[in-house]
Amino acid sequence: MSTPATVEPSRLDLDAPKMPAAASVAAMDAPATLGRVGTLWRVLKRKPLGLASAAVLLTLVLTAIFADVLAPYDPLAAQPEIRLAAPSRAHPFGTDDIGRDVFSRIIYGARISLWVGLLAVGIGTFAGMIIGLACGYWEGRLDIIVQRVMDAIQAIPGLMLALAIVSVLKPSTTNAMLAIAVVIIPGNSRIVRGTVLSAKQNPYVEAAQALGSRHPRIIATHILPNVTAPILIIASIWLGNAILIEATLSFLGLGTQPPTPSWGLMLSSTGRAFMEQAPWLAIFPGLAISIAVLGFNLFGDTLRDAWDPKLRTRG
């Protein structure tokens, strides 16, 4: 049976299972999560940059959810008589080449970016976690083969792999999302595998094995809690990257298709063509992408500082 006493002290507050194996995963995870939120809150209070990033992310999420309410105009409604209008009180970010309100399009664009980011990272993280758990727990031949496959996927630069996948499927938001998920899997599986390998060394895992607990139960109750902190940190950093890749794919014409308002697409379709006459068409979508990605990067850094000081030196 695992007791906190068997865990090294430095990890107590982070990722040590805090209840005996008999408790359910959900019940066991609850106090640990509360502890983590507490640690995060303490770090956030000390780091103004972290707090600012949390505020940016909250704004982003609320914007995406309440886009219908917040956007002053229909993002698809063209008003040719006011095409390429400069920013004004009526249209704070100006209008594009067919007279659509850029501000409203950016608000709706938050939805696409966030949706793609969350789903891609969700799928990629989940798949990576399952693969990493299986490889790290059972090791052996399966592990060797899977690791080579992961190496092979990582040998192809992420963006290029995503491009190739999208080109084979068909350029669309959903396919861009799937492509990004595939890109995320190898790195995540490796981190989970590493954590599992070290978690397995803990005496409480050995004890559970000796007591005859079944593998799924050992994984769920003893191994999984060790994995959640690194997974959440990596996921938050990946979210920024996923938004960036989606924007890049859309910019290259291989992601979201017109007329859907996507930040990357707005930049490539009209932003570049009218850059000199109407710089706002390129400046605002680019700023939106940058702020969102910056928010996730800084928040990821803060999570890392709060939950896993050991990861801090890894760039």
Place this chain on the structure above:
Amino acid sequence: MHKYVMRRLLLAIPVLVCSSLIVFGLMRVMPGDALVALMGESGNVGERELEKLRRDLGLDRPYHEQYLLWVWQMVSLNPGHSIFTNEPIPVALRKAIPVTVELAVLAMVLGLVIAIPVGVLSATRQDKPSDYVGRVVAVSGLSLPDFWLGTLVITFAAIWFRWIPPLGYTSLWDDPWRNLQQFLLPAAVLGYRLSASTMRMTRSTVLEVLREDYVRTAWAKGLGGRLVVYKHALKNALIPVVTIVGGQLGTLLAGTVVVETIFALPGMGRLTVEAILFRDYPVVQTNVMLVAAVLVTLNLVVDLTYAWLDPRIRYR
């Protein structure tokens, strides 16, 4: 060392085989035949030409034969023709590769020239205004999309300085000045992105090293600040930085895709994007495989260099 080199070489082979299977499989997810048919639908290729194309590409054969044929083509450096331009792929690559190599090398150099001094400065003045500026610059480098930065740089160069980089590509040997004008902005955009993580890594390793005993000894001996930082601390701090730079080769190659598209440089990246847009899959699979092979090789070289620099690694 020999044993280590052999082991690493043997590990690289299955990775390459796996990569080739992934690339090949990917191109067959939508069966090649359907791909060719799609080209027919688009009206670019006639029915009889399609038949010939299928035969030429070996699409009428079983998958394993197709795969072996393709691997043989890659190994014998004869990957066939582009479906679209009908140009032999090696000819296209011979034109594109020097562009990308020049861009990548220049970007890497610019990136290091920005990253290392700023990283050191950030570390030696920890938590002072210059440190904050340095860190914000670094995190921005990770967050600003390179296609946005590229677009802004082109526009504002045109608006403010009434200057537009000469379009297209002139070889370095024909006209070095024109070549530099074409490459400087794209390399700077790419270099800035690369410098971000190098800067962060330099900062954190220099901070770590500055707290070591031997650095304190150097201070105690009464050595000057610059000498301590650059001669004693930086040398050791740079070892992990070398690995990070090695690990960035992928980012660098992916970055060229975007930057070449924006700055209209006819390199590997643009060749690949165009091939993807036109579903020119012999070119796509050749280029992606080539990039994977180059990356695996370069990573191997970086690892071996690292092992050579730091003997402890060989015994792990």
